[in-house]
Amino acid sequence: MRHDSSTFFPAPQLVFKQLLGLMSEENGYMKALKCRECGREYPLTANHVCEFDFGPLEVAYDYDLIRNSLNREVISRRSNSMWRYRELLPVAKEPTVGLQVGYTPLVKADRLAKRLGIRELWIKNDTVNYPTLSFKDRVVSVALSRSKELGFDTVACASTGNLANSVAANAASAGLRAFVFIPADLEQGKIVNSLVYGPEVISIKGHYDEVNRLCAEIAGKYSWAFVNVNMRPYYAEGSKSMGFEIMEQLGWEIPKHTIVCMASGSLLTKIHKSYQEFSKLGIVDESKYHIHGAQATGCSPITAAHKSSLDFFKPVKPDTIAKSLAIGTPADGFYALKVMRETAGHGDDVTDDEIREGIRLLAECEGIFAETAGGVTVGVAKKLIANGLIPKDDSAVLCITGNGLKTLDAVAGHVGRAKEIRPSLREFEALLSN
Amino acid sequence: MSTKVRIPTPLRKLTNNEELVEISAATVGEAIAELQTRYPGIQERLVDESGEIRRFVNVYVNEEDIRFLQNKDTPLKDNDEISIIPAIAGG
Numbered sequence: 270m271r272h273d274s275s276t277f278f279p280a281p282q283l284v285f286k287q288l289l290g291l292m293s294e295e296n297g298y299m300k301a302l303k304c305r306e307c308g309r310e311y312p313l314t315a316n317h318v319c320e321f322d323f324g325p326l327e328v329a330y331d332y333d334l335i336r337n338s339l340n341r342e343v344i345s346r347r348s349n350s351m352w353r354y355r356e357l358l359p360v361a362k363e364p365t366v367g368l369q370v371g372y373t374p375l376v377k378a379d380r381l382a383k384r385l386g387i388r389e390l391w392i393k394n395d396t397v398n399y400p401t402l403s404f405k406d407r408v409v410s411v412a413l414s415r416s417k418e419l420g421f422d423t424v425a426c427a428s429t430g431n432l433a434n435s436v437a438a439n440a441a442s443a444g445l446r447a448f449v450f451i452p453a454d455l456e457q458g459k460i461v462n463s464l465v466y467g468p469e470v471i472s473i474k475g476h477y478d479e480v481n482r483l484c485a486e487i488a489g490k491y492s493w494a495f496v497n498v499n500m501r502p503y504y505a506e507g508s509k510s511m512g513f514e515i516m517e518q519l520g521w522e523i524p525k526h527t528i529v530c531m532a533s534g535s536l537l538t539k540i541h542k543s544y545q546e547f548s549k550l551g552i553v554d555e556s557k558y559h560i561h562g563a564q565a566t567g568c569s570p571i572t573a574a575h576k577s578s579l580d581f582f583k584p585v586k587p588d589t590i591a592k593s594l595a596i597g598t599p600a601d602g603f604y605a606l607k608v609m610r611e612t613a614g615h616g617d618d619v620t621d622d623e624i625r626e627g628i629r630l631l632a633e634c635e636g637i638f639a640e641t642a643g644g645v646t647v648g649v650a651k652k653l654i655a656n657g658l659i660p661k662d663d664s665a666v667l668c669i670t671g672n673g674l675k676t677l678d679a680v681a682g683h684v685g686r687a688k689e690i691r692p693s694l695r696e697f698e699a700l701l702s703n
Numbered sequence: 704m705s706t707k708v709r710i711p712t713p714l715r716k717l718t719n720n721e722e723l724v725e726i727s728a729a730t731v732g733e734a735i736a737e738l739q740t741r742y743p744g745i746q747e748r749l750v751d752e753s754g755e756i757r758r759f760v761n762v763y764v765n766e767e768d769i770r771f772l773q774n775k776d777t778p779l780k781d782n783d784e785i786s787i788i789p790a791i792a793g794g
Contacts, residue, residue, distance in 0.1 A: 306759070318789040320713040321748060323759040325790070427791070482763060485788045489712040489722075498791050581758060584770050598768065600790040603758055 297361040302326040317501040326502045328359040351510035359503045360414045366443045367410025369399050371510050375518035381634040385654050389664035401438045402672035403431035409439045411507035416494035423493040427484035429477050429593045430459030431671050437466035450480050458675045478598045508536045512543025516553050523558045526665035528650045530563045530642045531571050532594040534605030541608040562616040563649035565589035571602045572616035590621045590679045591641040615658045619648035625683050638673035706779045709786040717742045732775035759790045
């Protein structure tokens with residue numbers, strides 16, 4: 270059952286908490302923005318970068334306060350959306366945008382497990398995330414809710430496609446003005462899937478890293494909420510909800526292996542953070558886990574660095590069909606490498622052909638049509654299992670982040686053709702006998 | 704020889720809110736040193752203790768990332784434009 274915002278949490282409970290001083294009316298469970306490099310703290314405004322060392326800012330929470338409010342029972346009573354973990358998401362008050370986002374299925378993938386040769390496999394299926402069929406609805410829901418709290422009426426993003434779709438749709442439903450900036454060579458499906466919601470779509474003659482650079486400059490000049498620039502500390506936290514859901518859906522357990530595709534590397538780091546937060550709060554038992562990173566061979570700065578045991582990456586110029594992962598200068602690459610190293614995870618990459626094969630494997634075994642990024646995740650999982658880096662008697666979760674209907678161009682011509690006959694039983698039976 | 708440097712928001716407190724400053728330098732490294740002379744304190748924001756550009760600072764010359772050029776040794780010509788941009792998230 271879905272609820273509107275007024276029924277997410279019983280109002281008296283909220284008021285009671287505020288009266289007791291358990292939660293600040295102004296900032297909710299957030300304490301400050303904190304530089305990940307030097308630890309300097311900043312007010313909870315639209316700001317993403319430390320002015321002393323350019324380190325990224327991250328939301329710091331009051332975990333003692335959260336521990337008093339959040340437990341399995343409380344979560345279980347709430348509606349089936351990502352907002353059931355609201356205390357660990359960076360909004361000060363009730364969320365106002367994307368209330369139905371998240372709580373996507375965790376599918377037990379027995380047929381794919383058999384094909385890949387592993388005992389147990391699960392698919393976290395964000396191809397059916399609401400409303401724009403990718404995990405980006407999670408981050409946008411948080412970013413736009415927070416943008417409204419901070420008083421913005423215009424939102425914007427630099428995007429490889431999925432983010433543009435999500436900002437366009439969620440801004441439309443929230444009545445916000447939206448600008449989305451995309452590389453000009455994006456898949457047609459992703460362009461139409463943004464235009465239909467009526468935002469300003471600006472197509473840039475350049476690759477995503479160039480779009481990003483331009484947007485950083487525009488964000489410095491215009492007072493808009495750029496979800497992945499000045500709103501980034503809030504936006505990125507939305508990805509944690511994918512990890513919270515995985516643990517809850519597994520019966521309050523951290524999976525032994527999680528395989529995550531990487532563009533900027535942010536999702537991988539936030540899934541790690543979600544596992545740490547639930548452990549710290551006692552919502553799940555602490556356990557040893559491994560987080561593995563997946564990239565396309567045509568854009569693999571993070572996995573290449575990991576394979577060479579480096580803690581820094583070398584930027585690349587992307588050339589891959591996995592356009593949603595085509596970020597040659599990954600902003601969270603350094604931290605993604607750190608997570609893979611600290612959890613004894615692995616990283617690998619797959620070619621365009623292997624990506625298409627991964628898409629087909631997932632579709633044929635589990636009836637799930639993923640976009641190219643999903644093909645990357647499946648392809649890398651296959652490699653890591655075959656190489657023994659993920660043991661065959663273990664259990665793994667694949668994070669599948671976007672829907673294949675958006676990247677039809679990548680697989681059209683590679684999935685066979687419909688067999689055409691006249692409306693005749695004889696022709697049909699002749700076809701069958703061939 | 705004149706090069707324009709686009710100053711990002713987090714550093715504008717040091718440049719009296721100037722967004723665009725003109726300097727004279729033969730390389731990116733010299734440009735940073737020149738900025739430091741003019742706006743004391745700016746160099747340590749951009750460069751770490753070992754003298755390398757900080758990992759979350761992206762520097763572009765005429766829209767090309769200097770990591771694809773010659774990093775701090777990237778030569779500058781008359782009317783080149785340098786942009787200094789914090790790393791930003793994916794999308």
